Amino acid sequence: MKVLELYRSRKYLQKIMLSITMLLLISLSVSFTVLYFKSERTALDIQFHANQRVLNQVNSNISFINDVVQNLAVNLYNDNEIASIIYSRTNEPIDLIRVTNKINKTIDSTSFVHSVVLYRGQDKATLFQSDINIAMNEDEIKSSVLKYMNNNHDIRKYKLFPLNLYSKDGGMDVFSYVIFDSLNTHQPGEPALILNIKPQWLFNNLGAMNENTEYDAHTLLLNQEGLFYTDRAFEMADQRQIISIVEELKSGPMGFRVKEIGGKKSIVSFQNTDVNDWMVVTIQPYDNVMKRIIKMRTTFFYISFTFIIASVLMSIWISHKLYVPVNRLLAQIKGQEAFQGRRRDELTYVSEAFHQVMDKLNVVKDAQRDNQDIVKDYYLRRVITESVSFSKENWEVYIRDHDLQISSQDGPFIVCVMKMDRYKAYTDTYSSNERKLYTFALSNIIKELVSSRFYCECVDIRNEYTLAVISRRDQWDISIIETLLLEANRVFHVFYKLSFSTAMSREFHSHQEMASAYNQTLSILSYKLLFGDAAVIYPQMVEENLQSRQSVITHDIERKLSEGIKAGRKKDVQEAITDIFTSLRKYDYDGIISYLFHLLFIITNTLKEINSNRISIVAVDTVDLHQIILNGESLSDIEETFLETALRISEKHKNVDEESNDVLVETIKEVIESNYSDSNLSLQGISHMIKMSPAYVGRKFKAVELVSIVDFINDVRLRHASLLLESKNISINEVMERVGFSNASYFYRIFKKKYGSTPKEYRLKRSIG
Numbered sequence: 001m002k003v004l005e006l007y008r009s010r011k012y013l014q015k016i017m018l019s020i021t022m023l024l025l026i027s028l029s030v031s032f033t034v035l036y037f038k039s040e041r042t043a044l045d046i047q048f049h050a051n052q053r054v055l056n057q058v059n060s061n062i063s064f065i066n067d068v069v070q071n072l073a074v075n076l077y078n079d080n081e082i083a084s085i086i087y088s089r090t091n092e093p094i095d096l097i098r099v100t101n102k103i104n105k106t107i108d109s110t111s112f113v114h115s116v117v118l119y120r121g122q123d124k125a126t127l128f129q130s131d132i133n134i135a136m137n138e139d140e141i142k143s144s145v146l147k148y149m150n151n152n153h154d155i156r157k158y159k160l161f162p163l164n165l166y167s168k169d170g171g172m173d174v175f176s177y178v179i180f181d182s183l184n185t186h187q188p189g190e191p192a193l194i195l196n197i198k199p200q201w202l203f204n205n206l207g208a209m210n211e212n213t214e215y216d217a218h219t220l221l222l223n224q225e226g227l228f229y230t231d232r233a234f235e236m237a238d239q240r241q242i243i244s245i246v247e248e249l250k251s252g253p254m255g256f257r258v259k260e261i262g263g264k265k266s267i268v269s270f271q272n273t274d275v276n277d278w279m280v281v282t283i284q285p286y287d288n289v290m291k292r293i294i295k296m297r298t299t300f301f302y303i304s305f306t307f308i309i310a311s312v313l314m315s316i317w318i319s320h321k322l323y324v325p326v327n328r329l330l331a332q333i334k335g336q337e338a339f340q341g342r343r344r345d346e347l348t349y350v351s352e353a354f355h356q357v358m359d360k361l362n363v364v365k366d367a368q369r370d371n372q373d374i375v376k377d378y379y380l381r382r383v384i385t386e387s388v389s390f391s392k393e394n395w396e397v398y399i400r401d402h403d404l405q406i407s408s409q410d411g412p413f414i415v416c417v418m419k420m421d422r423y424k425a426y427t428d429t430y431s432s433n434e435r436k437l438y439t440f441a442l443s444n445i446i447k448e449l450v451s452s453r454f455y456c457e458c459v460d461i462r463n464e465y466t467l468a469v470i471s472r473r474d475q476w477d478i479s480i481i482e483t484l485l486l487e488a489n490r491v492f493h494v495f496y497k498l499s500f501s502t503a504m505s506r507e508f509h510s511h512q513e514m515a516s517a518y519n520q521t522l523s524i525l526s527y528k529l530l531f532g533d534a535a536v537i538y539p540q541m542v543e544e545n546l547q548s549r550q551s552v553i554t555h556d557i558e559r560k561l562s563e564g565i566k567a568g569r570k571k572d573v574q575e576a577i578t579d580i581f582t583s584l585r586k587y588d589y590d591g592i593i594s595y596l597f598h599l600l601f602i603i604t605n606t607l608k609e610i611n612s613n614r615i616s617i618v619a620v621d622t623v624d625l626h627q628i629i630l631n632g633e634s635l636s637d638i639e640e641t642f643l644e645t646a647l648r649i650s651e652k653h654k655n656v657d658e659e660s661n662d663v664l665v666e667t668i669k670e671v672i673e674s675n676y677s678d679s680n681l682s683l684q685g686i687s688h689m690i691k692m693s694p695a696y697v698g699r700k701f702k703a704v705e706l707v708s709i710v711d712f713i714n715d716v717r718l719r720h721a722s723l724l725l726e727s728k729n730i731s732i733n734e735v736m737e738r739v740g741f742s743n744a745s746y747f748y749r750i751f752k753k754k755y756g757s758t759p760k761e762y763r764l765k766r767s768i769g
Contacts (some may be wrong), residue, residue: 025308050270069195082118112197114174116196119149144165157185180193224573242261267285377459405456407472416469417521421526421528426498439466442492453474453475472503486534501535504536504537526589551591562605577642600625603642607649609620611672665705671686677738720738
């Protein structure tokens, strides 16, 4: 039980044992599978090549038999005495006896000749044989030969063909070999010599080849018509299947197939012969061929099983050897008893213990490093803000004791102050911790790039600015510093998708000037309002602004802006805003902010004047402009916002007038729709009803609808008249009166002008349609 409990608690030991065992099992399984399928395929390939050699030998034997038969037939046919019997119509008895003896001797001297027939015309044939059994069927043999020679017109020269002579079942009795004078095909009635060969002679040669094979193979001949030449009986279904397999072999890439024939799995191979377009086919029992492979697989299975058992035992031994260092490590960890019964494995437990120790060590190191950084930043801030109170000796001591990357010699120095662009959005988007991370990253990027050429030390000032003190190392070039700061901005944007603007102080040579340089740089940084995002600003760029005696923006420009808004003159508004902001770019920072609030007052006051003379108020919110002035990052953005606000006020002022016209026109339409049947309805009556002058009402209506009120009244009356003509069975005069017409000729004239027909014709068309 203690052993089982030990194994159960040692998860890593279990993993080692399981991994080694599974690796061995997978290797054996893959090997066995590959061997299983590869051995079968290899055996079949070897057997195929062996079959091809046998088939080649069979082909040679058949060719040899064909040559023997051909030589014998040619010799008999070319014998003068035999030729005289074939071609003479009458023969002397002595000649016939001599030929008979000669042919019988030839038959007796060979084991494969069945008989010889001399075909001498369509009704004449002479049989020669030496077997008494054949002599008994002489008439039948002659009759069969004559029938075959007379009825077949495609008898080939020098070709063996099967022939039935006397068998009642219609089977093959002999292979016949015909020779005649024509070049290829026998002509009807042409004399010929027919040499009949015993089929068993050929089959005995094939059988001898089968006996030489190891796997009980059967060899047969097959002609192009699918006729079998074999001494073994096949079922008709098996014959058709064999023919089908041979057709597959002809068209397929392999020279053999594994198929079932007669219910038994067999290997079928074939080869074309050089004689009579015959094919030699061998059929071998699959089990006989594969029995050694099956035996080898069984042996390999038992060997593999034995090896698996040995492998499992070996894996246990190896696992214990590999586990010794882990066990020693566990023994060295305090409190290892707490490991017992846990589901974690040993390495996880050791790793957790190690990480806990490392975490504690890192906490101590981080705390130590943070304290050092805090002290270092504190002294750097003191150096910057209280530089006047530091003597040269104190200055050098501070730099040395706190390892500050600042030149201890007298200059030159530059102070750079960095601030994140779009600072309001930046503080709204990111938490305090995230902002600290970005400030830290910014300091590192600047320090890494600038320190490659100069001394550089960075510190966070008031959580809003990052300050860098740059001093000479080996060389001094302000343009290089500017380039490095721009590169730092690019890198920072690539990694964090944020940008910052930088202000550079004037070059100074005494550490005691550092505080004044810092204050000057803060003032310069405020002018990023003029240069936009990711700017690097140095004193020369804002010198004109710092020394500016502000030119007063004339009242004419302000009046042009106010009147342009009121009158809806977009061009005047744009020109006035452009002129104002062009002048602002020459102001100092305080002057810019002051005038922007003054401009806001002008626009707000103009809006109040517009609304004081209107019933419908133009509603435009200008409160957001205060925040835009205070938090604006770019004067161009502020200019665009002021222009957009001014144009929006002007546009809404214009739209309210148009909306008033729309309300007036809709009111007139309602009056007309309600009173069209009144024959006294006119422009004067409508104007009196809505308390406006006829000229004003007529002008506003035509400006919107593009037709006069009189024409609109007529259109409404005619529309209602057409509806009455279609739907009411009343007279035309009554229709005219109902819609407000008092003059019949005028009604008829304008009705025909609008609809192309008189009222009567219009009603007739509608009733028919």
